[in-house]
Structures are given as structure tokens and as C-alpha cells.
Amino acid sequence: xxxxxxxxxxxxxxxxxxxxxxxxxxxxxxxxxxxxxxxxxxxxxxxxxxxxxxxxxxxxxxxxxxxxxxxxxxxxxxxxxxxxxxxxxxxxxxxxxxxxxxxxxxxxxxxxxxxxxxxxxxxxxxxxxxxxxxxxxxxxx
Ligand code: SF4
Numbered sequence: 001x002x003x004x005x006x007x008x009x010x011x012x013x014x015x016x017x018x019x020x021x022x023x024x025x026x027x028x029x030x031x032x033x034x035x036x037x038x039x040x041x042x043x044x045x046x047x048x049x050x051x052x053x054x055x056x057x058x059x060x061x062x063x064x065x066x067x068x069x070x071x072x073x074x075x076x077x078x079x080x081x082x083x084x085x086x087x088x089x090x091x092x093x094x095x096x097x098x099x100x101x102x103x104x105x106x107x108x109x110x111x112x113x114x115x116x117x118x119x120x121x122x123x124x125x126x127x128x129x130x131x132x133x134x135x136x137x138x139x140x141x
Contacts, residue, residue, distance in 0.1 A: 037089035
């Protein structure tokens with residue numbers, strides 16, 4: 001469920017142009033690997049890029065960072081005739097790391113309670129570029 005919340009928040013942040021609150025690629029990858037490890041024993045690295053809409057270079061950099069931190073491990077596999085890696089969450093290491101997620105700043109974003117959220121977007125009648133409520137909020141922050 002956590003990854004669904006992250007993806008929903010990212011959609012809101014993109015609409016708002018609020019880049020400083022974007023969830024890092026590393027966090028997104030970690031949550032997906034965690035979930036897939038639980039359900040399928042891991043995930044093939046190359047399938048991640050499409051899920052996240054990122055390129056191979058960007059994704060590999062984030063994956064290697066997570067491997068260095070000991071949060072995931074990579075096992076070589078052949079997938080669709082190509083050599084790649086299977087990413088597996090390593091909870092023993094992860095248990096040592098305490099990640100605190102503070103949603104308080106996020107909850108203040110007016111889009112969260114806006115009834116026009118589903119109709120709001122670039123070029124539309126409701127758009128973050130022209131929204132007085134959002135502009136006021138960003139001005140206060
Ligand atoms: S109308 Fe304004 S407050 Fe509502 S979702 Fe769009 S940008 Fe956010």
C-alpha cells in the first residue's frame with residue numbers, strides 16, 4: 001500500500017510543480033523490490049524501469065546505491081534471453097535502518113482536499129499554473 005501512496009503523491013507533486021517534495025527514485029525502487037520480494041521472491045531489474053518511467057542509467061545508479069547500503073541484493077539471471085539481475089530485498093539489513101516518514105508537510109498541500117483534483121492538469125480549466133489556492137499555499141511555504 002505504501003507504494004500506492006507514494007505514486008499518488010508524485011502525481012500530485014507533478015501537477016503542482018512541487019519538486020522538492022518528490023519521492024526519490026531510490027525510495028520508489030526499494031518499496032517495489034520489497035513488495036515483489038514478498039510476493040514473487042524479487043523482481044527482474046530491467047522490468048523496473050518501465051514501471052517507474054525512468055531510463056536504465058538513472059535506475060541502475062539508484063539500484064547500485066541501494067545495494068551499497070545493503071538494502072537490496074542483485075543476483076544475475078537470464079530474462080527473455082538477456083543477462084540482467086534479479087533484485088531482492090534484504091530485510092536483515094533494512095531492519096537496522098529506521099526510516100521516518102513525516103507526512104505532515106504533505107497533508108497541508110491544498111490539492112489533497114481539492115474537489116477538482118481529478119480534473120486539474122496542465123492546459124485545463126483547473127490547472128496548477130493558474131490556481132490561486134495553490135499559489136497562495138506555495139507563497140506561504
Ligand atoms: S485546482 Fe488548485 S488546489 Fe485544486 S488540485 Fe488543482 S492546483 Fe491543486
